[in-house]
Amino acid sequence: MGTTDTNASVRSPGKRLGFRKSLMTLAASVMLATSAQAATPSTADVNTTDLAVTDDTVTVGILHSITGTMAISEIGSVQAEKLAIEQINESGGVLGRQIEFVQEDGASDWPTFAEKSRKLLRQDNVAAIFGAWTSASRKAILPVIEQYNGMLYYPTFYEGLEQSPNVVYTGQEATQQILAGIDWAVKEKGAKSFYLLGSDYIWPRTSNKIARKHIDKLGLKVVGEEYYPLGHTQFNSVINKIKLKKPDVIFASVVGGSNVAFYKQMKAAGVDFTDEKPLLLTISVTEDEIRGIGGDNVEGIYASMKYFQSLDNPNNNEFVAAFKETYGDDMVIGDVTQAAYLGPWLWKAAVEKAGSFDIDKIREEFAGIEFTKAPEGYVRIHENHHLWSKTRIGQAQVDGQYKVVHETEELMEPDPFPEGYQ
């Protein structure tokens, strides 16, 4: 009895798989034949690469830090992506399918981002990943997403010098944000000397390299350049140095919890930014960060972004209202949060244009896709997977909001590999 049993169970795996495969093909063709919904393309048509797509649902991944030092910044992105997904579902979904999402926590730890993105692509077979915030986390995800041919929708303004076929960059890159900001400071405020200060990792270092080149090109001076480890909390020495050097502009790219310590200590040292002596121009303080820092500690600083919550246009008014209704009246919305909101909508537009969820097919459709309901007004995807968008300069007010003081007239073309800046 024993031997016959084992014989029976040792059927060649190939045969068993073959049987299962033909059963599935039979089931699929039955489903195809009985699919009455002409509007909903069949799963076999729209998904030829084994993504997590069924007749009614499609699964995407959300990968941000909800714990650790970056949580203060990334939670807004998660909220925005979830809001976008909810609104898309309410309006019928993508190719007639409701979006479901798997959320993972990067925990402010870059190797964790790589590990979780691998899990989302291999185990969950997500059709898109909305995630990452710091450049370090994006760089960690990059090899994984290129190896398994996924698509990452990355919301943060960053230093450029990258153009992956597997990433859509919904935030500004350096030329749009940094160069425009420095040009404004020079033209409108007559700035002649700059002090560059940032946290110690790739984004501030590369941003300052680009800023320095631009400042040198304009024939102006960089009087100091400093980096402090992420999480550093004692800034008294650098504040004294800044007082010693007396720059016209402090160009700040301090990130995360260090922001709170830096601005509090600046204020305690008697620096009043509304005097604009020195003027502080930052590329890393959005409405989200001000919430933790305190409006009266940053009153008077300028930020170079593409979006501010105070923008007055019909898209943004609707967006802010919907966001507050979903998450509470005291919510604030920063630049990255808005860029994260764009991600699902741009993905949906690409999928519907391609008529498929397959990554290779939607990649062909990216260039030229417009989104006219963007809270920042209007964006368009460029062939280099970045967005055409306007740059704005805002001045921080005591209530934690920014007052827009300058806006570029035209959309700025994204140029992640500017000549002469590498």
Next chain:
Amino acid sequence: MFDGYTSSELMSIFAMQGFAGLSLFSVFVLMAMGLAIIFGQMGVINMAHGEFMILGAYTTYLTSGFFQSYLPGLFGGYFFFAIILAFLICAVLGALVEWLMIRHLYHRPLDTLLATWGLSLIMQQAYRSIFGAREVGVDLPEWMMGAFQVTDLVELPINGLFVMIIALSIAVAVYLLMYRSGWGKNVRAVVQNRSMAEAVGINSAGIDRATFALGCGIAGIAGAAFTMIGSTGPSSGQAYIVDTFLVVVFGGAQSLIGTIISAFGISQAQSTMEFFLSGSMAKVLTLLVVVGILMLRPEGLMALKVRR
């Protein structure tokens, strides 16, 4: 670097830099004093020390909110009340933790390390769940903000002065407690020879609990003081814990004077180097020097000679 400035400007810059160094020194002293008592006197490695500090900070945040809503007239003085409250709450929690967990692990230092690390994770998540993952802003009364104008060019931040006063008071209080009081004598007796101390009638379990509670209470005061200069969030404690252990171990774990000396040394080295070099490089060099000295003298700067 120094050309183009008048000598009075240079003097004022050096004065402010000296003050910055002293400010950093007081921060280190406050952070390290609580841990020095726990680690130094009791040999317990408390990885949750940073989280106790943040508990003090959150207490200050709640006190600030309470005074703003219910006692706005007294808001100017809420900070002193917050410090006392932070001390009490952290001390009570410390006593509870000691009774529940630490007392079973006295002869197992690696296990206390693991257990207190787990405690720190639990506390961080508790803060996240109760207060939210974002950092909270603590409002200060008007008189505590801004700078104190000593001369035309020298400006000393008021909260820096405040931190220094608190650090000094704590250091003096701990000294008086440990070396000039009856209770302190009991603590030292238990540390030096537990069985003999018990033989003369000292309740060593009670002493342990009180000492741990004192250490945690001081951590709470440090956290309250830090709301003035830093951020208060669930994982903010992690920014302090490494420096704290560094100061305590470098000074010689069993010596409170050693802790103060090492805090002074490390803070002056770091702040001077930060002034002349960049922030990250200063940290690297400071750590290299500390590592070098510890390799030559593993017991730290001031090692107490104790009969074993």
